[in-house]
Amino acid sequence: MIEIEGLVRRFGPLTAVGGISLRVAKGEVLGFLGPNGAGKSTTMKMITGFLAPTEGRIVVCGHDVVEEPLEAQASIGYLPEGAPAYPDMTPLEFLQFVATVRGLKETRAKDAIDKAVVRTGLTSVLDQRIETLSKGFKRRVGLAQAILHDPPVLIMDEPTDGLDPNQKHAARSLIRGMAADKAIIISTHILEEVDAVCTRAVIIDKGRIVADGTPGELEGRAPSHKLDDVFRSLTTPDAEIKVESAS
Amino acid sequence: MSFTNATLAVFRREFSGYFATPLAYVFIIIFLLSMGTFTFYFGGFFENGRAELDSFFGFHPWLYLFLIPAISMRLWAEERKTGTIELLLTLPISLPSAVLGKFLAAWAFAGIALLLTFPMWLTVNYLGSPDNGVILASYVGSWLMAGAYLAIGSCISALTNNQVIAFVVTVVICFLWTIAGHEIVLNFFQAWAPTVIVNTISSFSFLAHFNAITQGVIDFRDIIFFGSLIALWLFATVVAVDAKRA
Numbered sequence: 001m002i003e004i005e006g007l008v009r010r011f012g013p014l015t016a017v018g019g020i021s022l023r024v025a026k027g028e029v030l031g032f033l034g035p036n037g038a039g040k041s042t043t044m045k046m047i048t049g050f051l052a053p054t055e056g057r058i059v060v061c062g063h064d065v066v067e068e069p070l071e072a073q074a075s076i077g078y079l080p081e082g083a084p085a086y087p088d089m090t091p092l093e094f095l096q097f098v099a100t101v102r103g104l105k106e107t108r109a110k111d112a113i114d115k116a117v118v119r120t121g122l123t124s125v126l127d128q129r130i131e132t133l134s135k136g137f138k139r140r141v142g143l144a145q146a147i148l149h150d151p152p153v154l155i156m157d158e159p160t161d162g163l164d165p166n167q168k169h170a171a172r173s174l175i176r177g178m179a180a181d182k183a184i185i186i187s188t189h190i191l192e193e194v195d196a197v198c199t200r201a202v203i204i205d206k207g208r209i210v211a212d213g214t215p216g217e218l219e220g221r222a223p224s225h226k227l228d229d230v231f232r233s234l235t236t237p238d239a240e241i242k243v244e245s246a247s
Numbered sequence: 248m249s250f251t252n253a254t255l256a257v258f259r260r261e262f263s264g265y266f267a268t269p270l271a272y273v274f275i276i277i278f279l280l281s282m283g284t285f286t287f288y289f290g291g292f293f294e295n296g297r298a299e300l301d302s303f304f305g306f307h308p309w310l311y312l313f314l315i316p317a318i319s320m321r322l323w324a325e326e327r328k329t330g331t332i333e334l335l336l337t338l339p340i341s342l343p344s345a346v347l348g349k350f351l352a353a354w355a356f357a358g359i360a361l362l363l364t365f366p367m368w369l370t371v372n373y374l375g376s377p378d379n380g381v382i383l384a385s386y387v388g389s390w391l392m393a394g395a396y397l398a399i400g401s402c403i404s405a406l407t408n409n410q411v412i413a414f415v416v417t418v419v420i421c422f423l424w425t426i427a428g429h430e431i432v433l434n435f436f437q438a439w440a441p442t443v444i445v446n447t448i449s450s451f452s453f454l455a456h457f458n459a460i461t462q463g464v465i466d467f468r469d470i471i472f473f474g475s476l477i478a479l480w481l482f483a484t485v486v487a488v489d490a491k492r493a
Contacts, residue, residue, distance in 0.1 A: 048337040051492055074339040084330030086260070088267040100256045101338045129267075145334070 001026055001153055001183035002047065007056035009042050016042040018207035019056070024183045026152070029175065031198035031215070032187040035235050039207040040187040041081050044155050047185070048078045060153055074102070077151035079159055083142030087131035091122050091141045094130060095148060102149040116144040119174055135162040143171065147178065154184040160193060172197045191227045201227075205235040253340035257348025265356050274317065278360045281310055286367065298375025303367055304385045304461050308425050308453055311396050316417035318353050319400020320410045323488060327408040336492065346484045350401050357393045361386065381463035388460030391473040392453055396421050398480035405487035428452025
């Protein structure tokens with residue numbers, strides 16, 4: 001459902017994404033891993049049509065993101081980095097706004113909001129202004145907004161950042177529960193999350209894919225069978241030395 | 248989602264946003280106080296002894312210079328600062344409809360502030376019998392001028408994520424645009440520029456077009472002037488937001 005071919009994004013002299021090709025099918029939960037500045041967020045911003053690619057092509061549910069942005073965006077639910085939401089609105093007003101823009105009408109909008117609110121556990125704060133909410137609640141408002149229209153494609157930039165362990169667990173169950181009929185991409189720093197929710201892990205470094213496989217396959221690459229070690233050896237040039245000195 | 252529906256959705260969100268915080272109320276109070284002070288104190292409304300609102304409308308261009316950028320500065324700068332711009336632009340709505348929706352909300356808000364000066368109109372009608380046609384035309388002209396200021400401010404706000412910078416730069420650009428027809432500016436250009444350019448510059452002046460309308464004649468050329476100026480700056484806003492996504 002997501003097809004990316006030769007994706008490149010340059011910011012002036014800096015190449016943030018240097019040629020990524022990727023296909024994500026229905027039922028897959030792809031974990032996007034990589035050190036800070038590897039190009040994870042930039043790639044997500046291009047898939048969702050926020051940033052235009054310098055080169056390459058992205059097709060979401062049959063719609064080219066550059067040529068038919070509105071059609072592509074209609075089939076995507078997106079949680080941007082930091083889960084931004086309008087601070088002067090309440091979660092209810094915010095979700096109503098998103099529902100309207102997503103073209104959901106009256107009863108359908110109400111049902112969709114009710115469902116998203118229950119799934120993300122927002123019931124207790126529905127009428128509180130978003131700027132007064134805790135980090136965890138803000139993140140969940142962002143999650144609710146992303147899943148509101150039951151999109152076939154979900155793109156989530158660090159969906160569990162700022163959540164406490166219980167909330168992380170709930171968010172992961174939520175993602176797993178929706179996985180069957182969606183194509184999902186999540187970015188994360190938390191490697192255990194990959195084991196917990198992802199069916200596939202892609203590690204990117206300096207704007208390029210350095211590993212792509214199931215979490216199990218990737219773990220098999222390190223003698224220790226730990227994703228941490230695979231991650232470190234792929235994304236740091238002098239990994240051997242670091243691993244030695246650490247042990 | 249059609250262009251109109253998307254514009255309307257953005258409009259509604261923005262417009263209710265003004266009243267969700269004290270911002271709207273503080274603004275309206277300051278707007279009305281400064282309008283009143285200038286009309287009665289500096290404009291000599293009573294001393295003139297005439298049943299007209301010239302002393303009221305005469306100050307509008309100058310008061311707008313500071314009041315309107317206070318509305319427009321947050322339009323895009325705040326979206327960028329809070330990161331909601333990424334959300335807004337990845338929802339299935341086109342950029343022009345987002346720009347237009349936000350602008351219309353700000354313009355409607357300015358319109359409400361302007362309408363709340365109606366006690367001025369009541370007063371002058373109580374004291375004498377003014378030409379209400381002229382007053383109506385002046386209100387329309389004033390609102391159009393507010394729209395032009397807002398469109399400029401919208402574009403400047405899209406160029407920065409700092410609201411203070413947006414405010415100051417908007418004031419300066421609006422000031423230049425307002426006084427373009429003033430002698431000081433024209434004298435500066437007359438010294439070296441051909442007459443065509445001098446005339447062009449003076450025809451861009453807000454003051455000239457606004458004053459023409461406040462005479463009570465709504466000439467369609469004045470309406471086209473403000474209308475096309477608004478369209479031009481909103482187009483520039485679309486370009487600016489698009490260029491500064493990263």
